[in-house]
Amino acid sequence: MNWTDLQKTAAAVADRPILDLFDAERAESFSVEAGDLLFDYSKTNLDAETRQGLLDMAEAADWTGRRDAMFDGAPINETEGRAVLHTALRNLDARPVTVDGTDVMPEVLGTLGRMEGFAQAVREGDYTGQGGRITDVVNIGIGGSDLGPAMAVQALSPYQDGPRCHFVSNVDGAQIADTLRGLDPETTLVIVASKTFTTIETMTNAATAKAWMGEQVRDPAGQFAALSSALDKTNQWGIDESRVFGFADWVGGRYSVWGPIGLSLMIAVGPEAFRAFLSGGQAMDTHFRSAEPLDNMPLMLALVGIWHNQGCGHATRAVLPYEQRLARLPAYLQQLEMESNGKRVAMDGQELPVDSGPVVWGEPGTNGQHAFYQLIHQGTRVVPCEFMVGAESHEPDLAHQHRLLVANALAQAEALLRGRSLDEARALLEGKFEGEELERQARHRVFPGNRPSTMLVYPQLTPFVLGQIVALYEHRVFVEGALLGLNSFDQWGVELGKELAKALEPVLAGEVSAEDKDASTRRLVDHVRARRD
Numbered sequence: 327m328n329w330t331d332l333q334k335t336a337a338a339v340a341d342r343p344i345l346d347l348f349d350a351e352r353a354e355s356f357s358v359e360a361g362d363l364l365f366d367y368s369k370t371n372l373d374a375e376t377r378q379g380l381l382d383m384a385e386a387a388d389w390t391g392r393r394d395a396m397f398d399g400a401p402i403n404e405t406e407g408r409a410v411l412h413t414a415l416r417n418l419d420a421r422p423v424t425v426d427g428t429d430v431m432p433e434v435l436g437t438l439g440r441m442e443g444f445a446q447a448v449r450e451g452d453y454t455g456q457g458g459r460i461t462d463v464v465n466i467g468i469g470g471s472d473l474g475p476a477m478a479v480q481a482l483s484p485y486q487d488g489p490r491c492h493f494v495s496n497v498d499g500a501q502i503a504d505t506l507r508g509l510d511p512e513t514t515l516v517i518v519a520s521k522t523f524t525t526i527e528t529m530t531n532a533a534t535a536k537a538w539m540g541e542q543v544r545d546p547a548g549q550f551a552a553l554s555s556a557l558d559k560t561n562q563w564g565i566d567e568s569r570v571f572g573f574a575d576w577v578g579g580r581y582s583v584w585g586p587i588g589l590s591l592m593i594a595v596g597p598e599a600f601r602a603f604l605s606g607g608q609a610m611d612t613h614f615r616s617a618e619p620l621d622n623m624p625l626m627l628a629l630v631g632i633w634h635n636q637g638c639g640h641a642t643r644a645v646l647p648y649e650q651r652l653a654r655l656p657a658y659l660q661q662l663e664m665e666s667n668g669k670r671v672a673m674d675g676q677e678l679p680v681d682s683g684p685v686v687w688g689e690p691g692t693n694g695q696h697a698f699y700q701l702i703h704q705g706t707r708v709v710p711c712e713f714m715v716g717a718e719s720h721e722p723d724l725a726h727q728h729r730l731l732v733a734n735a736l737a738q739a740e741a742l743l744r745g746r747s748l749d750e751a752r753a754l755l756e757g758k759f760e761g762e763e764l765e766r767q768a769r770h771r772v773f774p775g776n777r778p779s780t781m782l783v784y785p786q787l788t789p790f791v792l793g794q795i796v797a798l799y800e801h802r803v804f805v806e807g808a809l810l811g812l813n814s815f816d817q818w819g820v821e822l823g824k825e826l827a828k829a830l831e832p833v834l835a836g837e838v839s840a841e842d843k844d845a846s847t848r849r850l851v852d853h854v855r856a857r858r859d
C-alpha cells in the first residue's frame with residue numbers, strides 16, 4: 327500500500343458503519359496490551375486488510391531499522407548531526423550505548439546519582455537556603471524545559487512529599503511576578519532549566535528571579551541550580567558546579583524530562599518515585615524494541631494516527647485524559663507531536679506527498695464534555711478522540727466519583743460510535759411535538775455517530791505508569807515520523823519568529839525605526855507605542 331492507496335481506501339470506507347465491523351473477535355483483536363496498559367482501537371474504521379496495508383507501509387519505511395538506529399546512537403537527527411538518545415536516560419540497566427565510540431552510560435548514571443544526592447539534600451534539609459529548609463522550588467524554563475516536569479509534577483501529586491514546585495515559562499512578566507509573590511526568597515530554590523542556556527524567555531526570567539532573591543539573600547547564586555548542556559554558560563552565571571546538572575546534545579528538549587530537566591520532579595516526589603518513572607519509560611522501550619508488530623503498542627498507536635490523519639484526512643486529534651492530574655498532558659503532547667512532526671519537508675529535502683502530523687489538542691474529561699464535545703459529536707468535522715482513563719484512582723474514599731468518571735469516558739466513546747438516529751430522536755420527542763415541528767426538533771437531536779475513538783486504559787496513575795505513557799507517545803511520534811520520512815528531532819520552524827522578535831524589541835523601544843517592516847506591523851508598532859508612551 328502507498329499513500330494514494332491509503333487515501334482511496336479511506337474514501338471508499340468513509341461511510342461504512344464501524345459498528346458493522348464488530349465480530350466476535352474485534353474488541354480483542356483490535357487492541358494491544360503492553361505491560362499493564364491496554365490500548366483499544368476497535369472503535370475506528372480500520373479493518374484487518376487496511377491495518378495490514380499500514381503495517382506493510384511501516385515495514386517499507388524500515389521502522390525497525392530506524393528504531394534500532396535510534397537506540398544504538400546513530401546520528402538520526404541528520405539536520406543537526408546528532409544522535410537521539412533520550413532512551414539512554416532511562417536505561418537503568420546500564421546496557422552500553424555508544425556515541426562516537428564512547429559508552430555514554432557511566433556519565434548518564436553518574437549525573438542521575440548526583441541529581442539524587444542533591445534532591446535528597448533539598449528534601450531532607452541538608453541543603454538549605456539562607457532562611458533554612460527549602461519550602462519552594464521555582465523551575466524556570468520553557469518548552470521542553472518546562473512542559474515535561476510541569477506535567478509530571480501535577481500528574482504525580484499523590485506522590486509529592488517534597489517542597490512545593492512552581493513553574494515559570496512565559497516571558498510575560500505577569501507569570502514570574504505572580505509566582506514569586508508570596509514566596510520567601512530565603513527558603514526558595516530556583517532551578518534554571520535550559521538546554522542551550524540562551525533562550526531569551528528563560529534567561530530573562532532567571533535574571534528577574536536573581537534580582538528578587540538578591541534583595542534579601544546575601545548569596546543569591548547559592549540558591550540557584552542549573553540544568554543545561556551548555557556548562558560554560560552556567561559557569562558564567564555564577565552557579566556552583568555542584569548544582570549544575572548537564573546533559574548531552576543528543577537529548578532533545580521535548581524528550582528531556584527523563585534527565586536533569588526532571589530535577590524539580592525528583593525533588594517533588596523523591597528519587598525512588600523518579601526511578602519508577604524512568605523504569606516505566608524503560609519498560610515501554612523494551613516493549614517497543616521486542617514486541618511483534620501487531621502487539622506493538624507504539625506502532626499500532628502510530629498507525630491509527632496515520633490512518634486518521636494522512637488516510638482519512640482528519641486534521642486534528644483530541645487527547646482526552648479522564649484524569650484531572652493529566653491536565654497538562656495535552657499541552658505536553660502538543661509540543662511532543664507538533665514540534666516533532668509538524669514539518670512539510672522530508673529528510674531528503676523534498677516536500678511531503680501527504681499532510682504533516684496533526685493538530686493535537688485536548689482537555690481532561692469530564693470538563694471538556696461541558697465545553698467542546700458538542701462539536702465532536704455534532705460538528706461537521708470528524709475529530710478522532712484519544713481517550714485515556716485509569717482503572718483506579720488515588721482517592722479510595724471517593725470511589726463513587728471515580729466510577730462516574732470512568733462511566734463518562736466509556737459513555738463518550740460509545741456515543742461517538744453509536745450516535746442517535748433520526749428515528750430514535752423522533753421517538754424521544756413524540757407527544758411533545760408533532761408534524762413539521764417534530765421533524766425540525768428531531769433533526770437537532772440527531773448524533774451522526776460512526777466517529778472514531780481509541781481508549782488507553784492504565785491501572786492507576788503511578789510514576790511507573792506515567793513513564794510508560796510518556797514513552798508510548800514518544801515512540802508513536804517516532805513511528806509516525808518514520809512513515810512520513812521526516813526528521814522528528816529538529817525544530818527549525820521555531821527560529822524565524824525568535825529572530826524577528828529580537829529585531830522588533832528595539833523597534834518597540836523606539837531605538838530603531840520600523841520603516842523596513844510591512845505596513846501592518848508598522849501600524850501595530852505605532853499603535854502600541856502611542857498607547858504606552
Ligand SMILES: O=P(O)(O)OC[C@H]1O[C@H](O)[C@H](O)[C@@H](O)[C@@H]1O
Pocket residue numbers: 467468469470471519520521522523524525528579580665817820
Ligand atoms: O531548553 P532550552 O534550550 O531553553 O529550549 C527551550 C525550548 O525552546 C526552543 O525554541 C524549542 O522550540 C524547544 O524545543 C525547546 O524545548
